Amino acid sequence: MADGDHAMDAAGLEAFLAAEFPQVAGQFAVEGLTAEGAVLRLKVTEGHLRPGGTVSGPNIFALADLAVYCAILARIGPQALTVTTSAAIDFMRKPAAGVDLIGEARLLKLGRVLAVGDVLIRSEGSAAVAARASVTYSIPPAR
Amino acid sequence: MADGDHAMDAAGLEAFLAAEFPQVAGQFAVEGLTAEGAVLRLKVTEGHLRPGGTVSGPNIFALADLAVYCAILARIGPQALTVTTSAAIDFMRKPAAGVDLIGEARLLKLGRVLAVGDVLIRSEGSAAVAARASVTYSIPPAR
Amino acid sequence: MADGDHAMDAAGLEAFLAAEFPQVAGQFAVEGLTAEGAVLRLKVTEGHLRPGGTVSGPNIFALADLAVYCAILARIGPQALTVTTSAAIDFMRKPAAGVDLIGEARLLKLGRVLAVGDVLIRSEGSAAVAARASVTYSIPPAR
Amino acid sequence: MADGDHAMDAAGLEAFLAAEFPQVAGQFAVEGLTAEGAVLRLKVTEGHLRPGGTVSGPNIFALADLAVYCAILARIGPQALTVTTSAAIDFMRKPAAGVDLIGEARLLKLGRVLAVGDVLIRSEGSAAVAARASVTYSIPPAR
Numbered sequence: 001m002a003d004g005d006h007a008m009d010a011a012g013l014e015a016f017l018a019a020e021f022p023q024v025a026g027q028f029a030v031e032g033l034t035a036e037g038a039v040l041r042l043k044v045t046e047g048h049l050r051p052g053g054t055v056s057g058p059n060i061f062a063l064a065d066l067a068v069y070c071a072i073l074a075r076i077g078p079q080a081l082t083v084t085t086s087a088a089i090d091f092m093r094k095p096a097a098g099v100d101l102i103g104e105a106r107l108l109k110l111g112r113v114l115a116v117g118d119v120l121i122r123s124e125g126s127a128a129v130a131a132r133a134s135v136t137y138s139i140p141p142a143r
Numbered sequence: 144m145a146d147g148d149h150a151m152d153a154a155g156l157e158a159f160l161a162a163e164f165p166q167v168a169g170q171f172a173v174e175g176l177t178a179e180g181a182v183l184r185l186k187v188t189e190g191h192l193r194p195g196g197t198v199s200g201p202n203i204f205a206l207a208d209l210a211v212y213c214a215i216l217a218r219i220g221p222q223a224l225t226v227t228t229s230a231a232i233d234f235m236r237k238p239a240a241g242v243d244l245i246g247e248a249r250l251l252k253l254g255r256v257l258a259v260g261d262v263l264i265r266s267e268g269s270a271a272v273a274a275r276a277s278v279t280y281s282i283p284p285a286r
Numbered sequence: 287m288a289d290g291d292h293a294m295d296a297a298g299l300e301a302f303l304a305a306e307f308p309q310v311a312g313q314f315a316v317e318g319l320t321a322e323g324a325v326l327r328l329k330v331t332e333g334h335l336r337p338g339g340t341v342s343g344p345n346i347f348a349l350a351d352l353a354v355y356c357a358i359l360a361r362i363g364p365q366a367l368t369v370t371t372s373a374a375i376d377f378m379r380k381p382a383a384g385v386d387l388i389g390e391a392r393l394l395k396l397g398r399v400l401a402v403g404d405v406l407i408r409s410e411g412s413a414a415v416a417a418r419a420s421v422t423y424s425i426p427p428a429r
Numbered sequence: 430m431a432d433g434d435h436a437m438d439a440a441g442l443e444a445f446l447a448a449e450f451p452q453v454a455g456q457f458a459v460e461g462l463t464a465e466g467a468v469l470r471l472k473v474t475e476g477h478l479r480p481g482g483t484v485s486g487p488n489i490f491a492l493a494d495l496a497v498y499c500a501i502l503a504r505i506g507p508q509a510l511t512v513t514t515s516a517a518i519d520f521m522r523k524p525a526a527g528v529d530l531i532g533e534a535r536l537l538k539l540g541r542v543l544a545v546g547d548v549l550i551r552s553e554g555s556a557a558v559a560a561r562a563s564v565t566y567s568i569p570p571a572r
Contacts, residue, residue, distance in 0.1 A: 020194045051163045051223035057230070058205035065200050080194035085400065086422060087200070088231040088374050088517030090545050090563055092538040108549075108558050109521040113399060114371065114424075116519050118547070118561060120537075129537050132547060134519055134561060136372060138400075228543065229565060231374030231517050233402050233420055235395040251406075251415050252378040256542060257514065257567075259376050261404070261418060263394075272394050275404060277376055277418060279515060281543075309476045310485075333452045337509035342453075343494050343516070348487035366480035373486070374517040 006033055007077035013038070013070050020080045028066055036106035037071035037117060041124075044100050054094045055101060060121060061089055064133035067105035068117035072137055075110055081140045085114070089133040096123035101130065115139060149176055150220035156181070156213050163223045171209055179249035180214035180260060184267075187243050197237045198244060203264060204232055207276035210248035211260035215280055218253055224283045228257070232276040239266035244273065258282060292319055293363035299324070299356050306366045314352055322392035323357035323403060327410075330386050340380045341387060346407060347375055350419035353391035354403035358423055361396055367426045371400070375419040382409035387416065401425060435462055436506035442467070442499050449509045457495055465535035466500035466546060470553075473529050483523045484530060489550060490518055493562035496534035497546035501566055504539055510569045514543070518562040525552035530559065544568060 008016065010030040017025040027048075031039040042048070042055070042063040050056040065084055072082060095101055102124050109116040114136055121131040151159065153173040160168040170191075174182040185191070185198070185206040193199035208227055215225060238244055245267050252259040257279055264274040294302065296316040303311040313334075317325040328334070328341070328349040336342040351370055358368060381387055388410050395402040400422055407417040437445065439459040446454040456477075460468040471477070471484070471492040479485040494513055501511060524530055531553050538545040543565055550560040 023190045023192070024199075047166045049166070052226070054226075056167075056205075057208050057227040058201050061204045061230075062199075062201035083195070083197075083237075084200040084234050086231070086233045086372055087204075088229070088563060090229045090537075090565065091227050092540075092545055094226075108519075108561055111521075116521055116561070132537055132545070132563060134517060134563065136519065229515055231420060233394075233422065235397075235402055251376075251418055254378075259378055259418070275394055275402070275420060277374060277420065279376065306480045309478070310487075335452070337449045338512070340512075342491075343513045344453075344487050344491035347490045347516075348485075351486050369481070369483075369523075370486045370520050372517070372519045373490075374515070376515045377513050380512075 006074045008074050009033065013073060016073065016078050024062070028063070030070055031102065033074050038067055038074055038105050040067040040070060040103045040105070042101040042103070044098070052094065053097045057091060060091065060101065060131050061087070061133070063101055063103045063121060064089060064119040064131070065135055067103040067119045068135040068137065071105040071107045071117050072110065072115045075107065076139065079140060082137050085136045085138045087133055087135040089131060091131045093128055093130045095130045096126060099123045099125065113139060149217045151217050152176065156216060159216065159221050167205070171206070173213055174245065176217050181210055181217055181248050183210040183213060183246045183248070185244040185246070187241070195237065196240045200234060203234065203244065203274050204230070204276070206244055206246045206264060207232060207262040207274070208278055210246040210262045211278040211280065214248040214250045214260050215253065215258045218250065219282065222283060225280050228279045228281045230276055230278040232274060234274045236271055236273045238273045239269060242266045242268065256282060292360045294360050295319065299359060302359065302364050310348070314349070316356055317388065319360050324353055324360055324391050326353040326356060326389045326391070328387040328389070330384070338380065339383045343377060346377065346387065346417050347373070347419070349387055349389045349407060350375060350405040350417070351421055353389040353405045354421040354423065357391040357393045357403050358396065358401045361393065362425065365426060368423050371422050371424045373419055373421045375417060377417045379414055379416045381416045382412060385409045385411065399425060435503045437503050438462065442502060445502065445507050453491070457492070459499055460531065462503050467496055467503055467534050469496040469499060469532045469534070471530040471532070473527070481523065482526045486520060489520065489530065489560050490516070490562070492530055492532045492550060493518060493548040493560070494564055496532040496548045497564040497566065500534040500536045500546050501539065501544045504536065505568065508569060511566050514565050514567045516562060516564045518560060520560045522557055522559045524559045525555060528552045528554065542568060
């Protein structure tokens with residue numbers, strides 16, 4: 001997807017998430033926007049772990065889901081009702097203990113009705129991919 | 144998958160989850176085991192919601208993931224390090240507001256290394272499927 | 287999904303496939319419609335096999351894709367331009383050699399824009415599930 | 430995944446496919462290997478099309494599946510019994526009519542038991558992504 005003007009920047013996305021998703025926004029940070037999408041951080045705490053000391057699958061999923069959401073909203077603006085319709089995720093390596101997770105999303109399609117992105121998730125400072133996901137969102141018609 | 148002896152029952156699974164997943168166990172209940180798998184409940188609270196008043200995708204994912212996990216452990220016993228390797232999920236209908244979600248998992252394969260199950264998720268009391276997921280787990284070799 | 291009137295029956299679907307998909311229709315048979323969806327057969331020949339004597343993944347995918355397509359068209363009628371938007375498939379057991387594959391699709395959602403179904407695929411005469419898939423189709427607006 | 434020595438090159442892979450997959454090898458070409466994976470071509474003919482003049486989903490799936498297979502075999506050598514265990518695919522844009530499809534696979538994990546890759550598929554000469562897929566293979570133990 002070619003670069004283009006962004007409808008929202010990283011600070012605008014963070015403010016939007018804090019207002020619309022108060023339950024979870026504090027766990028995440030919008031690290032930045034790229035030509036292709038968005039980079040999100042999961043601030044890993046004890047509450048995100050599962051047996052074996054690794055970040056639980058649902059928390060990794062949440063990071064992937066949110067990274068694609070931000071990549072879309074960066075283009076179309078603050079449409080809270082943009083909702084996930086499907087996702088596929090592969091968990092490939094145990095994330096490093098006690099390290100934040102970084103999710104890099106790229107938007108592959110931004111259609112009238114559906115948007116599709118994929119995400120690579122790594123422990124901060126690691127080159128190895130811990131998980132990958134592809135996520136499809138439905139964009140509300142009142143756009 | 145034919146019925147068979149269970150290595151753990153619903154109460155045993157709940158005790159296991161409470162011990163191993165103290166961060167999240169209180170949000171879920173093991174409703175029961177079936178010949179094919181397990182039935183789990185997500186006790187929906189304000190913290191699970193997202194804009195529009197619907198249960199967020201990551202919470203639905205967590206229910207699906209846990210339902211298949213319980214379906215597997217019911218057969219192989221308390222192997223906490225059984226970990227998700229991949230999942231695919233479709234979000235099809237907005238769950239009803241203020242109602243728990245029920246996930247029915249069936250085990251489709253229980254191999255030496257990999258186990259696969261799928262899940263239908265509905266709002267309690269509703270026949271319509273809100274989401275479906277298929278989840279693959281890797282079973283630790285020390286089995 | 288509750289039972290309902292079908293817009294096309296098995297013979298109508300076969301005639302439609304023969305007219306619209308002449309490249310592949312001869313490889314498949316519509317075994318019948320059910321309250322929930324459709325049952326399709328892949329007539330396995332030498333050309334469908336891969337090393338190890340098993341049916342190749344793309345042929346199993348084709349059966350899953352077509353079974354959901356027929357489950358949808360049985361409801362909405364002959365809309366050839368209904369197209370797959372996404373699919374997830376798990377290959378769980380090697381299909382039996384020299385035996386047709388049977389795919390049972392059930393429709394989980396039939397929306398205005400998207401339809402979702404899942405499929406269990408077995409070697410004919412076998413109870414074990416060889417593969418499962420979930421498939422999403424986009425329905426053309428001119429409906 | 431860091432670059433490294435390849436166990437097979439493009440010509441070796443083509444010879445291997447011709448020997449082991451005679452039913453389909455002629456439809457594909459191994460365009461080359463990259464540091465991250467492999468690039469494959471589907472030589473599109475009339476037989477690959479579906480209504481609307483676009484390449485059918487199962488043919489796109491076959492390209493994705495084969496591209497990841499080649500990316501794996503390039504590393505581990507000619508292990509024909511390496512088999513797909515799961516795949517997720519998104520069809521995003523109608524491929525251009527009468528143009529070959531190019532699939533670029535990158536290997537994200539090459540473990541002892543499982544390997545995971547993803548693929549971007551484009552019509553030759555087009556920057557837009559027509560489809561994306563992620564594919565997991567099981568590697569035979571006799572390795």
